[in-house]
Amino acid sequence: MADIAAAAAASFEGDGERRFTGVAPLQSAGPEDVSFLDNRRYAQLLKDTKAGAIVLAAPFAAQVPPGAVALVTPQPYLGFARIARLLHPLPEPLPGIHPTAVVAPGAVVGPGTEIGPYVVIGAGARIGAGCIIHAHVTIGPAVEIGDGCRLHPHVSVSHAILGQGVVLHPGARIGQEGFGFAPTPDGRFETMPQLGRVLLGDFVEVGANSCVDRGSQGDTVLGPGTRLDNLVQIGHNVRTGRGCVVVGQAGISGSTTLEDFVTIAAQAGLTGHLRIGTQARVGAQSGVMNDVPAKTDVMGSPSMPVREYWRSIARLRKLGAGRDTEGKAG
Amino acid sequence: MADIAAAAAASFEGDGERRFTGVAPLQSAGPEDVSFLDNRRYAQLLKDTKAGAIVLAAPFAAQVPPGAVALVTPQPYLGFARIARLLHPLPEPLPGIHPTAVVAPGAVVGPGTEIGPYVVIGAGARIGAGCIIHAHVTIGPAVEIGDGCRLHPHVSVSHAILGQGVVLHPGARIGQEGFGFAPTPDGRFETMPQLGRVLLGDFVEVGANSCVDRGSQGDTVLGPGTRLDNLVQIGHNVRTGRGCVVVGQAGISGSTTLEDFVTIAAQAGLTGHLRIGTQARVGAQSGVMNDVPAKTDVMGSPSMPVREYWRSIARLRKLGAGRDTEGKAG
Amino acid sequence: MADIAAAAAASFEGDGERRFTGVAPLQSAGPEDVSFLDNRRYAQLLKDTKAGAIVLAAPFAAQVPPGAVALVTPQPYLGFARIARLLHPLPEPLPGIHPTAVVAPGAVVGPGTEIGPYVVIGAGARIGAGCIIHAHVTIGPAVEIGDGCRLHPHVSVSHAILGQGVVLHPGARIGQEGFGFAPTPDGRFETMPQLGRVLLGDFVEVGANSCVDRGSQGDTVLGPGTRLDNLVQIGHNVRTGRGCVVVGQAGISGSTTLEDFVTIAAQAGLTGHLRIGTQARVGAQSGVMNDVPAKTDVMGSPSMPVREYWRSIARLRKLGAGRDTEGKAG
Numbered sequence: 001m002a003d004i005a006a007a008a009a010a011s012f013e014g015d016g017e018r019r020f021t022g023v024a025p026l027q028s029a030g031p032e033d034v035s036f037l038d039n040r041r042y043a044q045l046l047k048d049t050k051a052g053a054i055v056l057a058a059p060f061a062a063q064v065p066p067g068a069v070a071l072v073t074p075q076p077y078l079g080f081a082r083i084a085r086l087l088h089p090l091p092e093p094l095p096g097i098h099p100t101a102v103v104a105p106g107a108v109v110g111p112g113t114e115i116g117p118y119v120v121i122g123a124g125a126r127i128g129a130g131c132i133i134h135a136h137v138t139i140g141p142a143v144e145i146g147d148g149c150r151l152h153p154h155v156s157v158s159h160a161i162l163g164q165g166v167v168l169h170p171g172a173r174i175g176q177e178g179f180g181f182a183p184t185p186d187g188r189f190e191t192m193p194q195l196g197r198v199l200l201g202d203f204v205e206v207g208a209n210s211c212v213d214r215g216s217q218g219d220t221v222l223g224p225g226t227r228l229d230n231l232v233q234i235g236h237n238v239r240t241g242r243g244c245v246v247v248g249q250a251g252i253s254g255s256t257t258l259e260d261f262v263t264i265a266a267q268a269g270l271t272g273h274l275r276i277g278t279q280a281r282v283g284a285q286s287g288v289m290n291d292v293p294a295k296t297d298v299m300g301s302p303s304m305p306v307r308e309y310w311r312s313i314a315r316l317r318k319l320g321a322g323r324d325t326e327g328k329a330g
Numbered sequence: 331m332a333d334i335a336a337a338a339a340a341s342f343e344g345d346g347e348r349r350f351t352g353v354a355p356l357q358s359a360g361p362e363d364v365s366f367l368d369n370r371r372y373a374q375l376l377k378d379t380k381a382g383a384i385v386l387a388a389p390f391a392a393q394v395p396p397g398a399v400a401l402v403t404p405q406p407y408l409g410f411a412r413i414a415r416l417l418h419p420l421p422e423p424l425p426g427i428h429p430t431a432v433v434a435p436g437a438v439v440g441p442g443t444e445i446g447p448y449v450v451i452g453a454g455a456r457i458g459a460g461c462i463i464h465a466h467v468t469i470g471p472a473v474e475i476g477d478g479c480r481l482h483p484h485v486s487v488s489h490a491i492l493g494q495g496v497v498l499h500p501g502a503r504i505g506q507e508g509f510g511f512a513p514t515p516d517g518r519f520e521t522m523p524q525l526g527r528v529l530l531g532d533f534v535e536v537g538a539n540s541c542v543d544r545g546s547q548g549d550t551v552l553g554p555g556t557r558l559d560n561l562v563q564i565g566h567n568v569r570t571g572r573g574c575v576v577v578g579q580a581g582i583s584g585s586t587t588l589e590d591f592v593t594i595a596a597q598a599g600l601t602g603h604l605r606i607g608t609q610a611r612v613g614a615q616s617g618v619m620n621d622v623p624a625k626t627d628v629m630g631s632p633s634m635p636v637r638e639y640w641r642s643i644a645r646l647r648k649l650g651a652g653r654d655t656e657g658k659a660g
Numbered sequence: 661m662a663d664i665a666a667a668a669a670a671s672f673e674g675d676g677e678r679r680f681t682g683v684a685p686l687q688s689a690g691p692e693d694v695s696f697l698d699n700r701r702y703a704q705l706l707k708d709t710k711a712g713a714i715v716l717a718a719p720f721a722a723q724v725p726p727g728a729v730a731l732v733t734p735q736p737y738l739g740f741a742r743i744a745r746l747l748h749p750l751p752e753p754l755p756g757i758h759p760t761a762v763v764a765p766g767a768v769v770g771p772g773t774e775i776g777p778y779v780v781i782g783a784g785a786r787i788g789a790g791c792i793i794h795a796h797v798t799i800g801p802a803v804e805i806g807d808g809c810r811l812h813p814h815v816s817v818s819h820a821i822l823g824q825g826v827v828l829h830p831g832a833r834i835g836q837e838g839f840g841f842a843p844t845p846d847g848r849f850e851t852m853p854q855l856g857r858v859l860l861g862d863f864v865e866v867g868a869n870s871c872v873d874r875g876s877q878g879d880t881v882l883g884p885g886t887r888l889d890n891l892v893q894i895g896h897n898v899r900t901g902r903g904c905v906v907v908g909q910a911g912i913s914g915s916t917t918l919e920d921f922v923t924i925a926a927q928a929g930l931t932g933h934l935r936i937g938t939q940a941r942v943g944a945q946s947g948v949m950n951d952v953p954a955k956t957d958v959m960g961s962p963s964m965p966v967r968e969y970w971r972s973i974a975r976l977r978k979l980g981a982g983r984d985t986e987g988k989a990g
Contacts, residue, residue, distance in 0.1 A: 023525065025547040041603060077522070078512035084523040100432065102760065102777045102795075117432045117450050118466075120777050120795040120813075135432075135450040135468050136484075136778075138795050138813040138830075152506060153450075153468040153486045154796075156813045156830040170486040170503045171539070173830045173868040176812065179889040179907065182738035187903055187921070188863070188885055192737070193744040195683065203518070208503040208541045209561075209831070211868045211890040217685045225518055229509040230541040231563050231581075231869075233891050233908040243517055247509065248563040249581045249599070251891075251909045251926055261517070266581055267599045267617075269909070269927045269945055273701065285599055285617045285631050287927075287945045301631075301945050301961075302973060312976050313632060316642050353855065355877040371933060407852070408842035414853040430762065447762045447780050448796075465762075465780040465798050466814075482836060483780075483798040483816045500798075500816040500833045501869070533848070538833040538871045539891075555848055559839040560871040561893050561911075573847055577839065578893040579911045579929070591847070596911055597929045597947075615929055615947045615961050631961075643962060646972050 001053070001069065004034060007086045008055055008079030010071035018069070020052055023084045034071070034087070036080035055080040093132045110147065128164065140175065146202070159214045163202035163224065171209040174198050178213030178220075178236030178254060192216060194236060201225070201242070207232060216254075223260065235272065247284070259294065269301075283309075331383070331399065334364060337416045338385055338409030340401035348399070350382055353414045364401070364417070366410035385410040423462045440477065458494065470505065476532070489544045493532035493554065501539040504528050508543030508550075508566030508584060522546060524566060531555070531572070537562060546584075553590070565602065577614070589624065599631075613639075661713070661729065664694060667746045668715055668739030670731035678729070680712055683744045694731070694747075696740035715740045753792045770807065788824065800835065806862070819874045823862035823884065831869040834858050838873030838880075838896030838914060852876060854896060861885070861902070867892060876914075883920070895932065907944070919954065929961075943969075 002016035024033040026042065029051030036055040037043060046054070046063045053069040061070040073079040093114035097103060101119040109115060110129035119133050122141035127133065131149045139145070140158030149166040151157065157168070158175035168174065180192035196215020201224035206212060210232040214220060220234065223242040228234065233251040241260035246252065250264045253272035258264075262276050265284040276282070277294030287301030299309040332346035354363040356372065359381030366385040367373060376384070376393045383399040391400040403409040423444035427433060431449040439445060440459035449463050452471035457463065461479045469475070470488030479496045481487065487498070488505035498504065510522035526545020531554035536542060540562040544550060550564065553572040558564065563581040571590035576582070580594045583602035588594075592606050595614040606612070607624030617631030629639040662676035684693040686702065689711030696715040697703060706714070706723040713729040721730040733739040753774035757763060761779040769775060770789035779793050782801035787793065791809045799805070800818030809826045811817065817828070818835035828834065840852035856875020861884035866872060870892040874880060880894065883902040888894070893911035901920035906912070910924045913932035918924075922936050925944040936942070937954030947961030959969040 023523075023547060028548065039603075075512070075515075078514060078520060081510075081512045081520050081522040084525065085521070088523050088525055100430075118448055118778055118796075136448070136466060136796060136814075154466075154484055154501075154814055154831075169506050171484075171501060171541075171814075171831055171869065173890070176829050176868050179867060179887070180741075181887065182735070182741045183903075184738060185735075189887060189903065189905075190738060190741050191745075191865075192741040193683075193748050195744065195748055205521075207509060208506050208543075209501065209539050209869050209891075211831075213868075213890070217683060218688065227509070227511065227519060229563075230503070230543070231539075231561060231891060233889075235908065243513075243519065245519075248565065248583070249579065249909065253908070253926060266583060266601075267597075267927075271926075271944065273699075284601065285615075285945075304977065308977070316646065316976065317634065317638070353853075353877060358878065369933070405842070405845075408844060408850060411840075411842045411850050411852040414855065415851070418853050418855055448778055466778075466796060484796075484814055484831075499836050501814075501831060501871075535851075537839060538836050538873075539831065539869050557839070557841065557849060559893075560833070560873070561869075561891060573843075573849065575849075578895065578913070579891075579909065596913060596931075597927075614931065615945075646976065647964065647968070 004053070004083050004086065005071050007082040008071055008073055009075075009082075010055060010073040010079050012053075012069050012071050014069045018052070020087070022087055023080070024051065026051060026054070031067075034080070034083050036076050038077040038080070055083065091132075093130055104141070116153075122158075143175070152208075159196070160198040160200065162200045163204065165203040166200050167205040169206060169208040169210075169230070172206045173209075173211040174200070174206065175214045176211070178216060180216055180236065180254075196220065196236070198222075207248070210234075213254075229266070241278070334383070334413050334416065335401050337412040338401055338403055339405075339412075340385060340403040340409050342383075342399050342401050344399045348382070351417070353410070353417055354381065356381060356384070361397075364410070364413050366406050368407040368410070385413065421462075423460055434471070446483075452488075473505070482538075489526070490528040490530065492530045493534065495533040496530050497535040499536060499538040499540075499560070502536045503539075503541040504530070504536065505544045506541070508546065510546055510566065510584075526550065526566070528552075537578070540564075543584075559596075571608070664713070664743050664746065665731050667742040668731055668733055669735075669742075670715060670733040670739050672713075672729050672731050674729045678712070680747070682747055683740070684711065686711060686714070691727075694740070694743050696736050698737040698740070715743065751792075753790055764801070776813075782818075803835070812868075819856070820858040820860065822860045823864065825863040826860050827865040829866060829868040829870075829890070832866045833869075833871040834860070834866065835874045836871070838876060840876055840896065840914075856880065856896070858882075867908070870894075873914075889926070901938070 001018040021032045026035045026045040026049040029035040031052040034053045035051035055071040055076045064070040095112045097115040098117045101115045103121045104123040107121045107125045113131040116135040121139045125143045127145045128147035134153045137151045138156045144161045146164035151168045152170040155168045160175040175198045177194040181189040196219045199221045205227045207230035212234040213236040221239040226244040228246045229248040231249045235254035237255040240258040243261045246264045247266040250268045252270045256274040258276045259278040261279045263281045268286040270288040276292045279295045280292045281297045283299030286303040288303045297306040331348040351362045356365045356375040356379040359365040361382040364383045365381035385401040385406045394400040425442045427445040428447045431445045433451045434453040436454040437451045438456045443461040446465040451469045455473045457475045458477035464483045467481045468486045474491045476494035481498045482500040485498045490505040505528045507524040511519040526549045529551045534552045535557045537560035542564040543566040551569040556574040558576045559578040561579045565584035567585040570588040573591045576594045577596040580598045582600045586604040588606045589608040591609045593611045598616040600618040605621045609625045610622045611627045613629030616633040618633045627636040661678040681692045686695045686705040686709040689695040691712040694713045695711035715731040715736045724730040755772045757775040758777045760777045761775045763781045764783040766784040767781045768786045773791040776795040781799045785803045787805045788807035794813045797811045798816045804821045806824035811828045812830040814831045815828045820835040835858045837854040841849040856879045859881045865887040867890035872894040873896040881899040886904040888906045889908040891909045895914035897915040900918040903921045906924045907926040910928045912930045916934040918936045919938040921939045923941045928946040930948040936952045939955045940952045941957045943959030946963040948963045957966040
């Protein structure tokens with residue numbers, strides 16, 4: 001218990017020697033499980049939970065049933081994540097190169113790294129220490145991968161430099177040619193050679209089947225800690241600062257720049273050559289065609305400040321319901 | 331002919347011994363082909379078709395040209411599907427494990443199952459009878475796959491239990507970690523361990539490059555018969571009932587629940603923690619942010635009942651065309 | 661210099677023997693690099709650039725700094741693409757079949773073609789001359805691939821005929837079964853067998869993780885020169901003319917036809933059975949539910965002519981800002 005509470009930086013009352021073996025949601029947890037509450041929508045589950053300990057914020061502590069321990073912290077989601085990780089540590093690499101892996105001349109694999117079945121590593125690629133490269137991953141020539149990276153099955157990486165602790169989920173596509181071509185007078189397209197790279201900062205994560213295209217002449221850059229969900233598209237020459245979040249199926253067109261801690265919600269789209277300021281938040285399904293200032297929240301397509309957006313939606317709803325009273329002379 | 335009509339549960343007049351060898355669309359069918367009409371938009375193709383037999387509903391039977399047989403059924407699309415399947419049966423598995431497949435200790439492959447080249451099967455996985463596992467599929471440790479499943483090339487499955495008759499199209503991603511992390515006070519993200527599984531009910535189908543994430547503490551569940559098109563995103567802890575349909579590029583955020591027979595049209599997006607009632611229909615490109623009652627049709631972003639939606643669109647169109655007569659004093 | 665200028669069909673003044681070794685963007689180019697300007701937004705970069713030569717249109721030629729050569733052409737983007745290709749030619753195939761490739765009986769591989777590690781080629785497939793088939797590609801039985809095609813890692817192709825010079829980016833999915841099924845009276849779905857093919861014309865390019873489904877009874881056809889970006893969905897029976905462009909994450913539903921030189925912008929969606937006329941342009945995030953005439957630009961969801969769209973957006977913005985002055989009596 002004490003270890004668990006310490007992991008969560010949570011205070012508790014009770015027996016510090018009490019043992020817990022797992023984590024579970026409130027509705028299915030048992031006495032040896034730790035659970036959590038971080039969404040008030042689910043507070044009503046507290047009274048009936050059989051969880052042995054619950055990580056939650058102080059205002060909810062009194063609702064914890066008798067027999068369960070409240071692990072109190074102002075950040076229950078983070079606290080629970082740390083407890084879960086303590087009880088379910090990430091699998092360690094099994095160091096070694098599978099006999100079926102094809103490793104080209106001059107490629108270097110760091111100590112303690114696991115290379116799985118049917119991995120293909122190109123000439124001069126360098127993979128760091130303590131990585132796990134899962135089955136069927138393809139790593140192109142001269143790619144550099146830092147320490148502690150995890151590349152899941154079917155990932156392809158080319159023309160890229162990855163920092164440490166980068167995670168690529170299954171089917172992620174890093175470093176392929178982006179969408180650039182010039183129309184000719186006789187109705188054909190000629191490809192603009194894409195000559196840049198992808199730079200993924202430390203602890204960047206890219207979701208399943210997401211795509212990050214190489215730069216056209218410069219590089220495409222995701223700053224440290226940036227995370228992409230699944231089925232996201234990052235066009236050539238996009239640059240993000242640190243800690244950006246791009247949710248499922250969103251897309252960022254070429255040469256757009258995100259500063260630090262920008263959030264792009266699900267299915268949003270950004271046109272090219274924009275600048276999105278620090279801590280800006282782009283709402284789900286937005287269509288962003290202009291720069292967004294720092295700390296600004298936008299929604300809609302075309303996007304607008306969120307307050308304006310909800311006002312226009314409210315007005316549109318009245319129109320749809322058949323009433324149009326606002327603005328009429330009395 | 332008689333066999334074919336029986337397959338389609340269709341009535342016909344004419345020679346029950348007449349033979350047909352294939353299916354084709356109305357505009358290209360020949361006298362030994364069976365064709366169909368189920369979309370009135372194409373009824374004008376009937377008069378010139380050379381098809382030998384046409385599956386269609388009674389109101390159109392009279393338009394069938396002389397020499398062609400009308401196979402009359404109230405459900406021509408279903409009838410034609412059954413005829414097409416009779417004439418073009420699914421390929422049977424070629425039982426056996428390709429010599430290049432990597433099958434871990436303790437993994438079990440059922441009788442009559444075909445395991446293709448470069449398949450990788452993890453420790454303790456169990457694959458049922460009569461399955462076809464195509465080239466390059468990766469099946470993680472302890473995954474369970476029921477009888478008669480078909481996994482197409484490049485699929486990855488981990489942390490999952492599949493029922494019988496499940497079909498996963500090329501590049502489908504089942505069971506990977508979803509998008510969960512907690513921000514820390516010093517501006518980093520710590521991953522919320524994703525510990526659940528994906529449960530795919532009998533006859534579930536997942537389209538090419540679609541993604542179904544494992545549950546965070548519980549499971550992500552697709553009910554029997556549910557079908558996902560291509561490039562669909564299903565977030566962690568989503569649950570669907572039976573017979574749900576999710577069309578191309580739609581996305582359902584975490585912990586949203588669909589009841590039975592829900593249809594989510596192309597490119598729609600649903601936020602998390604919602605409940606979508608039985609037989610609800612969410613229109614294409616909708617943005618759903620609230621629960622949808624059973625048997626309700628919604629459209630728009632944010633979504634609203636479809637009648638309201640079309641009224642607001644009509645009003646918006648008048649605004650765009652420069653006329654704003656509604657509500658004006660005479 | 662002279663060779664480079666000739667490649668770009670650009671005029672210049674200066675030493676035709678001057679040598680250049682690379683291309684780079686204006687802000688990072690050095691004296692041996694060729695750069696370009698084709699977006700007036702970046703014209704302010706000219707004064708400080710250290711590029712040795714700059715491809716640009718005549719109106720900007722005077723802004724080129726001393727010591728740099730202006731390569732003047734009315735089509736700077738095309739000109740620069742040609743120079744970049746001259747300095748960075750595409751890698752040639754390394755002819756031969758990797759020992760790990762699985763090539764079925766009756767499959768034919770043309771002269772000068774490179775087949776990479778772990779490629780799987782099905783019975784009776786035919787691959788042309790001078791192709792590069794990268795690692796892990798799967799090519800189904802009877803697939804035909806023309807000369808000079810490049811299939812990037814993890815691509816799957818089945819039930820398809822590819823012309824010459826076709827490029828498929830990593831994870832592209834060609835020829836899988838589309839989304840077709842009939843509901844039964846007892847609440848199940850029966851698959852409509854998908855029996856057609858995918859025909860990709862000469863020089864078609866398909867982006868990473870994009871999907872092109874085989875036809876249901878006829879074929880799905882992409883006309884010569886057509887290019888799809890990443891994460892695009894092309895439904896069964898779609899047909900495009902030549903030189904169509906479909907940008908990232910857009911989707912075209914089944915049986916819709918695009919004529920020549922149609923542009924579908926990012927994240928747009930088209931319903932099925934539509935006809936989109938020559939040189940029509942569908943704006944980003946549009947939802948197209950009706951035919952679009954030739955040379956017409958549409959935007960919005962549901963889509964409308966672009967002029968109407970911007971008028972309705974302007975009106976909606978006024979509504980959101982709280983002012984509704986248009987149309988009021990004085």
